[in-house]
Amino acid sequence: MSQNETSETAARVLVVDDDAGVRTSVGGILQSHGYQVATACDAYKALLRTRTFDPHVLVVDVRMPGLDGVALMGQVREAGSTAMIVLMTGFGSVMQAVTAMRQGVFDYLTKPLSAKKLLTTVEAALRQGRARAAVALAAQPRQLSPFDRETLGPRMAKLSKAFSKVAPTRATVLITGETGVGKEVVARALHHASSAPGKPFVCVNSAALCESLLESELFGHESGAFTGAVRRRDGKFSQADGGTLFLDEIGEISPLIQVKLLRVIQERQFERLGSNNSISVDVRLVAATNRNLLDEVEAGRFRSDLFYRLNVVSLCVPPLRQRTEEIAGLVATFIRQFSRRHQTPIAGIDDAALQILHDYRWPGNVRELENAIEHAVIMASDLVLRAGDLPASILRENVVRVANFEAEIPGARLAEIERYAVHKTLEYVGGSTLRAATVLGISQRKIQYVIRDTVNTVALHGRP
Known part of the structure; x- marks a missing residue:
């Protein structure tokens, strides 16, 4: 068996028809020639199977209850599948199949099906699909290398x-x-x-x-x-x-x-x-x-x-804490990436927030930084990311690091005493906001509010 034959017989074909006899006969012909075959009795089940089976070719009946074969093609394309689509049609719906070919259907087969015609059409669809995939790959921009950044340490x-x-x-x-x-x-x-x-x-x-x-x-x-x-x-x-x-x-x-x-x-x-x-x-x-x-x-x-x-x-690959000179470049890349994904116009990040990211230890490395920037882009209330937009886990470590102060009693304001109690309790419980809230008898949200308030105060005044 040639290499081309091997790749074709390994191909996945989804057969969609409300007639169980057609599904069995078409699926049997394809399986006997080495194809991986799945079947579905209607368009809705076909959409689910498309996600899990990821077919290279769909062989679909034109007329089915609910969504017909042409409507299914549109749904498959919207779901992101690049599978080639072959329609099966009776004599009365040939014109509908011809019209569908102008909309992107590869070909159509008339019932009753010829096994030879079925096989040659599926093979041709596979060749066309591979050719389209090769063209799409060639048109893709060059993959960004982790070594393309100018700030490499x-x-x-x-x-x-x-x-x-x-x-x-x-x-x-x-x-x-x-x-x-x-x-x-x-x-x-x-x-x-x-x-x-x-x-x-x-x-x-x-x-x-x-x-x-x-x-x-x-x-x-x-x-x-x-x-x-x-x-x-x-x-x-x-x-x-x-x-x-x-x-x-x-x-x-x-x-x-x-x-x-x-x-x-x-x-x-x-x-x-x-x-x-x-x-x-x-x-x-x-x-x-x-x-x-x-x-x-x-x-x-x-x-x-x-x-x-x-x-x-x-x-x-060294950990991020040993190459902090890359953080600013990575942050800029992730801001662009997640601004597009979440359709949130973010222009950049302010100096205070960037300093917090530089000072953080990054136990989760680049993946943690990526997640932190996505969180900040989603939570941002301004065109620029600020310290308060960063995840609580990163702010918490920064607060414990910068909040080295004592609350003098008498003389301290109530807010300072509250802040001092929260920070010392966080240190005692190892940084867990849930455990700190339990110890202090207040809500976890209140703990997080105090953390963010401290970070914002430090960003503005340089001290808690």
Whole structure:
């Protein structure tokens, strides 16, 4: 079987018809030729299946109760699907199908269907869909690299040099760093700067799946390989053929998966679950972890031979607290991103709020900063982000840091005594606003109000 045949037989087709007999016969013909097939009895169920099944082609009856096939096409496009659509029509609705072709339907088939015509039309739709996807990919702007910013510090500049050398190659890369530093961003940048940026980039979170599911996810399975495996399914290695497979949280995989993964790296071959036939792939492997894999090797939890196979080139992404010179640039990028997404016109951020972001420790790294700016953009009441727009968790740490004052009694105002009590209680309970509210017998909202009031006072006067 040729590579083109393999890609076509792995394609997903959704058959939509209110006639169960038509669904069964059309689905049977397609399944017998290796297609992955799902069915739906009306347009509403088809929309749900489109989201979960993500078909490459929809074969849809024109006339159905409720939404007809033409209306379904509009709904599918609104949902963001790029699936090619083939209509099935009786003699009386041929003109309707022809009119629908002017609106974007690929082709139509007249009932009763010819199996040969069905197969040739679906194959042609797949070829057209792939061609359109290639054109759309070529028209996309160049993927932003994490090393494009002008404010790179020495740590990221050093990483950028290593990145530029390894990116054009097919070498296996191990990306290390704390959670949230942007390991997946670096992996995507490697793919887009590689010799095959138009090929698939496939991502797998190794920690999100148990051993049996991860094995099926990576290598695929045959029909009947286990309970619930009703049809053959390609794994991520097959889907990434010619491109890049990104294995996130590689330190979490089990010993069994480690053995199988080692063989794929060494031999570039694997078998689907339930099959003895070897499949060859050309995949660039990029792995990432927040663990120290050498410690895992010494503890006997990670195979040393697999570690050395993965660690051909190692890229260590430093935590955000060690590259604070990038914060201003990242903040500007995130403000633009979330202003567009939430249709909120934000021009920038004031100096006091930016200083708070610079002084914060960022245990969640770039991901936490990204979330903080999205929160601030949503909560902003002005064209400029201010300290009070930032999340309470960031303000709370800043308050504890700057609010080093004593309330003199007598002599202090009631508001100062209240502020002092709140800050000292926050220190005592480890920063939890809920626990502080319980200790003081006031609402959590009141605690948050005092925090924001202190931040705003410090921003204006330089003291609480």
